[in-house]
Amino acid sequence: MTSIGGASTGMVDWNLAVATATRLVRPGPEVSRDEARAVVAELRRHAKASEEHVRGFTRLGTEEGHDTPVLVVDRPGWIRANVAGFREILKPLLDKMQERRGNTPGGSVMGAVGGKVTGVELGMLLSFLASRVLGQYETFAPATRELPSGANGGGRLLLVAPNIVHVERELDVAPHDFRLWVCLHEETHRTQFTAVPWLRDHLEGEIQAFLQETDVDPMTVLERVREAAQTLAGGRPEAEEDDGGRSLVEIVQTPAQREILGRLTAVMSLLEGHADFVMDGVGPDVVPTVGEIREKFQQRRAKGASRLDLALRKLLGLDAKLRQYRDGERFVRAVVDEVGMDGFNRVWTSPNTLPTKSEIAKPADWVARVHRRAE
Numbered sequence: 001m002t003s004i005g006g007a008s009t010g011m012v013d014w015n016l017a018v019a020t021a022t023r024l025v026r027p028g029p030e031v032s033r034d035e036a037r038a039v040v041a042e043l044r045r046h047a048k049a050s051e052e053h054v055r056g057f058t059r060l061g062t063e064e065g066h067d068t069p070v071l072v073v074d075r076p077g078w079i080r081a082n083v084a085g086f087r088e089i090l091k092p093l094l095d096k097m098q099e100r101r102g103n104t105p106g107g108s109v110m111g112a113v114g115g116k117v118t119g120v121e122l123g124m125l126l127s128f129l130a131s132r133v134l135g136q137y138e139t140f141a142p143a144t145r146e147l148p149s150g151a152n153g154g155g156r157l158l159l160v161a162p163n164i165v166h167v168e169r170e171l172d173v174a175p176h177d178f179r180l181w182v183c184l185h186e187e188t189h190r191t192q193f194t195a196v197p198w199l200r201d202h203l204e205g206e207i208q209a210f211l212q213e214t215d216v217d218p219m220t221v222l223e224r225v226r227e228a229a230q231t232l233a234g235g236r237p238e239a240e241e242d243d244g245g246r247s248l249v250e251i252v253q254t255p256a257q258r259e260i261l262g263r264l265t266a267v268m269s270l271l272e273g274h275a276d277f278v279m280d281g282v283g284p285d286v287v288p289t290v291g292e293i294r295e296k297f298q299q300r301r302a303k304g305a306s307r308l309d310l311a312l313r314k315l316l317g318l319d320a321k322l323r324q325y326r327d328g329e330r331f332v333r334a335v336v337d338e339v340g341m342d343g344f345n346r347v348w349t350s351p352n353t354l355p356t357k358s359e360i361a362k363p364a365d366w367v368a369r370v371h372r373r374a375e
Contacts, residue, residue, distance in 0.1 A: 011094040013119030014087050020123025021079045026131045028075060028162025029169060036161070039179075040072045043159050046180045050187035053282045058188070058274075059341055060348070061195035067150035068190060070157045075130040077146075078160050082126060084141035089204065093211040134167065135159045135186035139193055139200050154200065157190045159183070171296040177289045184282050188275040196348045203267065210260045265324065266357040270347065273328015277336070280329075301325070327360050334363035339371060346370055 031039065047070040055061045073081065139155030141147050149156055159182070168178040193199055283290035335344045347353055347370070359366040 011097050011115055011118065012087075012090070012122060013115045014083055016116055016119030017122040017126065018076075018080055018083050020120050021083075021126035021130060022076045022123075024124060024127035025075045025079065026127075028131075029166045031162075031165060039161050039165060042176070043072050043161060043164070043179055043183065044070060046183040047157065047159065047187060049286075050180070050183040051191075053184060053286060054187045054191050054278055057278055057282050057341075058191060059345060061191045068154045068156055068194060069148050069150065070159065071147070072159045072161050074162055075160065078133060078136070078158060079126050079130050081138050081141055081147055081156075081158055082129075082136075083122075084144070084147060085138055086122070088142060089140045089207055090211070092208060093214060130160075131163060131166075133160055134163050134182050137186065137189035137193060140204065150194075154194060155190075157186055159186065167297075167300070171293070171300065173293050173296060174289050177287045178293055181279060181283060181287050181290060181293050184287075185275045185279045188278040189271065192271055192274065192348075198350070199348075202351050203264075206260055206264050206267070210257055210264065213254050213256045213260070262357040263354075266355050266360050269324040269328035269357075269360045270331065270355055271328070272324045273326075273330070273332045276325055276329040277332040331355060331360045331363045331366075335367060338363070338367050343367075343371065 071077070071081075136158045137155055138147075138158055141155075143149040147156060164179060164182055165175075168175050171178070280290070280294065283294070287293065332344065335347075347355065347366075353370050355363075355366045359369070
């Protein structure tokens with residue numbers, strides 16, 4: 001197993017997280033060696049073809065902007081990439097927590113034990129997610145031989161081959177069409193980040209601001225994690241029964257975090273909704289069975305595989321992500337209908353032209369604000 005960035009000491013044992021997730025993750029679908037090679041080759045071809053389709057439809061990006069690599073990975077490869085990304089984005093918060101713990105009696109011993117516990121917990125979480133993600137534009141992990149980035153920095157596009165094969169078989173759809181359909185969605189994310197240079201830094205800044213508001217007192221953190229566990233187990237106090245259950249993200253919020261999270265939710269709704277809009281817009285011309293794929297995939301998104309799956313989705317806030325796809329796609333469609341694709345693309349001008357959470361729900365308000373129009 002490859003070490004993630006050197007030593008594993010500190011608040012999180014990152015190598016243990018990788019080892020745990022890799023050990024627990026479900027095996028992928030059965031394919032022969034020749035079939036696996038063919039899938040990888042086809043995904044690479046589709047990713048390349050998707051560049052031109054997405055650029056033409058969105059009117060974003062240039063040939064020079066698409067120098068970020070496409071990596072077709074297995075489930076352990078996705079795990080390693082995401083652990084590297086988590087390690088980078090969480091470093092300022094974990095350094096602060098480590099410093100505070102180091103100043104308490106027995107802090108170093110507690111830190112070593114806690115780091116292993118947290119590593120195992122993170123590994124368990126990633127093992128759950130690693131069998132579900134079809135693709136991802138990973139932008140935070142530093143460049144390494146395993147995770148190269150473009151000449152101008154940036155991230156890399158990950159396509160998780162076993163998951164794509166698993167879902168296309170589960171849905172009983174045409175493999176060639178489904179693989180291209182997935183690539184169109186993920187290529188849109190790559191186009192968003194390569195065509196909008198400030199987007200990555202803006203997102204990282206918002207995430208860091210959110211983490212800076214995190215209470216680093218260990219007892220408070222433990223209490224909030226315990227509350228999250230009670231939510232998963234159905235052990236919430238009776239007075240909270242009418243809130244439908246809160247996700248782990250919602251539980252750890254301070255008032256300042258709620259404000260930041262509202263902005264992050266709006267951005268993620270925009271990015272996911274835009275990708276769905278593009279996928280549907282390009283799809284009919286290049287994916288013959290796009291209607292069948294879309295219908296079956298939406299049904300799959302809407303339901304969990306089991307009660308445990310549903311509970312974990314709720315705890316991790318994945319239900320909120322499903323709403324982001326739906327709400328964001330409605331926003332993009334409404335704006336494009338009103339002001340056209342070029343008018344919509346003003347959303348990428350600066351952080352000030354991004355929609356707010358309320359504007360995602362009321363696209364006319366964004367049009368009025370950004371295009372200086374009365375409702």
